[in-house]
Amino acid sequence: MKTIKGPGVFLAQFAGDSAPFNTLDGMAGWAAEKGFRAVEIPSWDSRLIDLKKAAESQTYVDEILGVLDKHGLVLTDLASHLQGQLVALHPAFDLPADSFAPAEVRNDPRLRQRWATEQLLLAAKASRRFGLTKHVTFSGTLLWPYLYPYPQWPEGLIEEGFSELARRWTPILNAFDEQGVDVCYEIHPTEDLHDGLTFERFLASTGNHPRCHIMYDPSHLVLQGIDYLTYIDHYHQHIKAFHVKDAEFRPNGKTGAYGGYQPWSSRAGRFRSPGDGQTDFAAIFSRLTGYDFDGWAVLEWECCFKNPEDGAREGARFISDHIIRVTDKSFDDFCKSYADSSLNRKILGV
Template identity: 60%
Template sequence: MKTIKGPGLFLAQFIDNKAPFNRLDSLAQWAAGLGFKALQIPCNHKHIFDVELAAQSQTYCDEVKGILAQYGLIVSELSTHLEGQLVAVHPAYDTAFDGFAPEQVRGNSEARQLWAVNIIKQAAVASKRLGLNAHASFSGSLAWPYFYPWPPRKEQLIQTAFDELAKRWKPILDYFDEQGVDLCYELHPGEDLHDGVTFERFLDKLNRHPRCNILYDPSHMLLQNMDYLQFIDFYHERIKAFHVKDAEFVKSAKSGCYGGYQNWLERAGHFRSLGDGQIDFKAIFSKLTQYDYTGWAVLEWECCMKDSAVGAKEGAEFIQKHIIPVAEKSFDNFADTGDDSEQAKIMLGLK
């Protein structure tokens, strides 16, 4: 067994135009002061991390590592969640997601997709230059408007959607394989890959591509009423990244898991700061440790109630508390009397 690395912090929810959240060095200093040991860095804020430059320049990547090292930090993973979304966009969401791309490709779905694919490939090269072995992203979605079987479910529709999704991602996954980096999809409602069944369908379409892996985030599973613990039993070999995020679902007579078009605070299910929700993280950390998870435990802070700065501080402490330092020897080693074939025969009455 191996000790899980952490705590890490996903920067996406903290980057801002105000200090200390507007520069990588000041973000690093702030995060280190809270006890974080690594940063998961999104690729959609050029002033924080320039993924295009990172793909071209080892010097720039070394400079980024140097900035973090001043504060005892490293990069856990890069993230292309927004760019991954743009690999596959159903026309119903064209306008809504256009803002994830630069102005020159907005209103042109083909150009937007090509731009997104290029950024993700650049992130693969940048990850290799940074010495990383995992990358976080979204799958995008073509079938999501049809997630509920009304009008009645059409199997050919779903098959065609996943055929196309796999077709778009296969060259990207091959490129990640060339760089020696795992591509980890966060299973998330709104994405075609949002649970174990959809991940398996996608994986089968890709002939079980070795670089097709999972970013495990139990909050999205709790809100879908999934067994997020047994999920680890089923998919631990594909879990290569981990967002530590809490959630709660309080049954309501007026609204269910679909949310009633309400804001997050009014929904029956919503995200919470670590320790304020219902997720059993003690069991999660135990299972991931049992299965030799070798990656980082990264806080993704999302809460509709608590202040983000407080959530970050508490989150670092929470993760550190839940990491299990793996024992170097068995607890009952003191009573070991040896083990060999002759002894076994004697104990079994065979000699």
């Protein structure tokens, strides 16, 4: 067995326009002070990284690694959720998601999609320069408006949606393959890859591409009523990245999984700081350890109640307390009988 690495922290939710959250050096110092050993960098945040420069310049990449090393940190991976979203976006989301892209490609879906694809290609090269083997992203959404089959789906709609999704992503997956990097899709409501079956369908549509994998975040499974432990049993061979994010789902007589258009604090399903929700992380860490997952446990902090400073400090400690340092000996070795063929035959009466 292998020991999970951690704690790491995804910087996206903490980055801001004031110090120390507006520079990588500032955020690295802040993360180290909170007790983290690694960071996950959002590739869209120019305050923290220039993705194009990272794809082209080893000197620049070494400078970033040097900044992290100065604070005793390493890089878990790059994340491209916002760019990945724009690789495949249904027109219903054009205006809300336009802000994910630079001004010069807004209001032009084709140009914006081309930009997003180019961003993922840069992320593949940058990941290789950093010496990374994994990259985290979103699949995008072509079919989410048709999640519930009413009005009834026209025949072939779902098949066409997954075929188009695979058509857009296969060249990107190929580019990551050339760089030796796995693409880990965050399984997430509003994404076309939102549960196990949709991941399987996409994987099949890509011809079972060897770089197509999963970023496991149990909070999104909790809010869908999915058995997040059995999920690990089904997909452990594809789980290459792990976000530690808690959630609670408390449906009542007025609302449930869809939330009734309520703010996060009033929804039946909502994200919480680790340990404040319903997720059994002790069981998750045990299950992942049993399957030899040796990647990073990365805090993605989202909570509608708790102060983020408290969430970060508590989250680092929570992850550290849940990591199982695997044993190099069996607990019952003290009474073990060692191999003796003749003795074994006598015990069996033969």
